[in-house]
Amino acid sequence: MSTRGEIAEVRFRPTICEAVEKAAASLDFTGVRALRVLLHAGVSAYWPMVKAAPTKQVKAYEATVNALRERWDVPPDCAPDPSARAMFRDMDVEVAWFLDLCAARSGTQWLEPVESIAAYAAAMLQGTVLRWLADCDDETALVVLDDLVSGLAGRATDAY
Numbered sequence: 822m823s824t825r826g827e828i829a830e831v832r833f834r835p836t837i838c839e840a841v842e843k844a845a846a847s848l849d850f851t852g853v854r855a856l857r858v859l860l861h862a863g864v865s866a867y868w869p870m871v872k873a874a875p876t877k878q879v880k881a882y883e884a885t886v887n888a889l890r891e892r893w894d895v896p897p898d899c900a901p902d903p904s905a906r907a908m909f910r911d912m913d914v915e916v917a918w919f920l921d922l923c924a925a926r927s928g929t930q931w932l933e934p935v936e937s938i939a940a941y942a943a944a945m946l947q948g949t950v951l952r953w954l955a956d957c958d959d960e961t962a963l964v965v966l967d968d969l970v971s972g973l974a975g976r977a978t979d980a981y
Contacts, residue, residue, distance in 0.1 A: 833867055833915065840866035841922055851928035857974040859923040864966050871950055872959075878950055912943040920973070929977040938976055945969045 844862035848855050871878060885905050892902040917939035924930060931938055945965070953962045 833870060834918070836870060837863045837866050837919055838922065841919075841926060845926040848927075852979040853927070853929055853974055853977055855927035856923055856929045856977050857970060859927050860920075860970045860973055861967070863919055863923060864970055867946075868962070868966060871953070875954060878954055882951060882954075909940075909943065912947070913939045916940075916943045916946070924977060924980075928980050930980045932976050932978055938973065942969060942973060 840862045841859050844859050845855075848858060885908060888902050888905045892905070913936065917935045920931065920935050920939055920942070924935075946969070949962055949965045949969075952965075953959070
């Protein structure tokens with residue numbers, strides 16, 4: 822991703838992919854149950870990377886808020902900010918990639934367009950990161966992430 826935000830600068834794919842592939846290799850079952858395991862593996866690989874770089878996370882939020890502040894300083898016509906919009910679309914693409922990987926490895930399919938599910942998941946992740954930056958409450962963050970995994974698994978069905 823790009824200079825639109827430090828969060829976007831960090832490439833999570835290799836670490837998440839490795840975690841998902843490792844978890845998939847250890848499973849002797851498929852379907853939604855397997856999907857939940859794989860989603861959990863990916864989210865569990867993602868979270869330590871977030872916690873390892875809190876300053877980068879804050880800078881990314883600052884960059885986004887500054888862009889939005891400049892955007893809304895002019896009379897509002899409710900047009901999207903190009904840089905902030907692109908940053909969120911980049912996040913959606915990364916999350917959609919993760920969701921597709923998990924679905925493919927688990928033998929499931931999404932019940933809704935993966936782009937819609939990815940936008941929901943990205944928003945939940947962003948909110949969780951922001952909250953954790955504010956309160957450093959690992960337990961709450963992990964509960965929210967586990968609920969996210971459960972909710973995502975509920976949006977899929979066995980592919981066969």
